[in-house]
Amino acid sequence: MTIGLKLSILEAGLKSRAAAAFGLEEAAMAGFHLAAPPPHIAADVSIAWPIAGAKLLRKPPLKIAEELKAALGAEFEAESVPPGFVNLKFKDSVLFEALKELEKPDCFARPDFKGEKINLEFVSANPTGPMHLASGRGATLGDSLARIYRALGAEVATEFYVNNVGKQVELLGLSLKARLEGKEPPENGYQGAYLKEMAAALPKEAAGWTGTQFSEYAVAEILKLHRADMKAFGVEFDRWFLESELHAEGGPAKALAALKERGMVYEKENAVWFGAATELESDDKDRVLVKADGRNTYFLNDIAYHLNKFSRGFTSLIDILGADHHGYVPRMEAGVGALAAGKGSFKFIIHQQVALKRGEETVKMSKRAGDFISLKELVEEVGADACRFFFAARGPHTHLTFDVDLAKKKSNDNPVFYVQYVHARISSIFANAAEKGIDPAAGFDQSKVAILPEERALILKLLWLEKTLSDCARDFSPHHLTTYLSELAASFHSFYDKCKVLDPENKETSAYRLFLLKHVQAVIAKGLGLLGVSAPERM
RNA sequence: GCGCCCGUGGUGAAAUGGAUAUCACAGGAGCCUCCGAAGCUUCUAGUGCAGGUUCGAUUCCUGCCGGGCGCACCA
Helix, strand or coil, rough: CCCCCCCHHHHHHHHHHHHHHCCCCHHHHHCCEEECCCCCCCCCEEEEEEHHHHHHHCCCHHHHHHHHHHHCCCCCEEEEECCCEEEEECCCHHHHHHHHHCCCCCCCCHHCCCCCCEEECCCCCCCCCCCHHHHHHHHHHHHHHHHHHHCCCCCEEEEECCCCCCHHHHHHHHHHHHCCCCCCCCCCCCCHHHHHHHHHHHCHHHCCCCCHHHHHHHHHHHHHHHHHHHHHHHCCCEEEHHHHHHHHCCCCHHHHHHHHHCCEEEEECCEEEEHHHHHHCCCCCCEEEEEEEEEEEEHHHHHHHHHHHHHCCCCCEEEEHHHHHHHHHHHHHHHHHHCCCCCCHHHHHEEEEEEECCCCCEEEEECCCCCCHHHHHHHHHHCCHHHHHHHHCCCCCCEEEEEEEHHHHHHHHCCCCHHHHHHHHHHHHHHHHHHCCCCCCCCCCCHHHCCCCCHHHHHHHHHHHHHHHHHHHHCCCCCHHHHHHHHHHHHHHHHHCCHHHHHCCHHHHHHHHHHHHHHHHHHHHHHHHCCCCCCCCCC
């Protein structure tokens, strides 16, 4: 039996050998994983499974480790270590073959993602004002995850939901009208300066417009800005779904009828309620679907919207929301769950809010008051690459305080430059190789190459990208990837310091190291690409 | 009051329940006649408190303490 070459395949192969050796079903070996050993351990990968398997097998962990070591095969040097670890070192030839595996275009595709159709909705900022910096977090999360899921083999559609109907949009129109007439916006209206600018650019006939016309105009203008902001941030949505489309097809009415049919609604005080608490026990109390004034709540419209997504054939819906909306999650799960049972999975990713720090003061951002840093401004000051890396580097649960002064002044602190620097350095090495007449494509004899420790660390790091992407998918967060890229960059820099790549006197070593660097550069470019960050040739 | 999230060196973060807790920034000490010093090497410094589960806890559970966010016929 030969064993595969990617880490995932190596892991599966080792697991199956272990299962055979111990007479176990593979299903019973869920804890069998390859892990990176701590730095003081001189091994490539380690397996902690014998400790976990001790109860199952009713043997001492170290005994299991010794048996496992014997069962693993000739591609490795294995060592069993108390209390029951097995540490492995790959034969050099295995490492070279594994690297070549990384050259295949779909090398990260996972079988379990094949056929998955994921709808990823994020940002969905209301079209009532400029996007602020906090939208950058949702945009980074969503767009990076979309790219990662695609790399893993899923089909992903990204979507931005536009609330272009309703009271807020009416207020927006009235605020614009007021600005045109030189008045202050109405109470609870939109005070920001952007409406003054928009009013100044209105066509002459606007003087005779209805409120609806003002609203439609304002929404259209703001949507243009949102699209431009997202584009400048490296985010392009597959679809901008207008709420008005939903009403045009009668979605909310259908959803309401379906809920009624299942006996999940009742009327009280002239309003229509969803009886989630009694029927499904998923939410803490009943919620209104249709208000006493006859208007739908957003709850009903959103149920209809998610049914619409399922009707388009998606097997998995993911919504990314800021923590200020987390209270909305239980009722949506109850509402959508009631009508979409069996249609696919439905998952919320909640990311914590972004607080803004200016000087020594931490302030809450308020759109109405006009006190915010716009995403556009941030991107212009700091650059999209640094912004995206910075946002991607934190898990969604972390509470993030954005220090504006720091971001503007000392953007070099951002590790994105450390990572990009590797790419640029390697580019220039390849340029130098051409000058010195060293052919990067020249072959080398693997058997004559002794892999140095720095090179070994680098190669292992390269192989680890695959697991890193799976970690990102598992945790719904790209932050594992930024950590990984920083570590890979560090491995490269150590290697670079120790090992001279281009040596006209030694073409064999030069060719071998260029082969290595080609992969490092490809992995850096791939990883940065998944984060929507550029991989520059020069900096 | 109830619910969700968070508490890791001076600062910001990492760690599917695994071995001596990993990085970056800041601070100390070194390193460019040599492929890019936006770099390398090295030192100082850390899991809020109290219990529990476990062979093993930063991770899981309970209670405190501290912080963020929600608790609408708003969106």
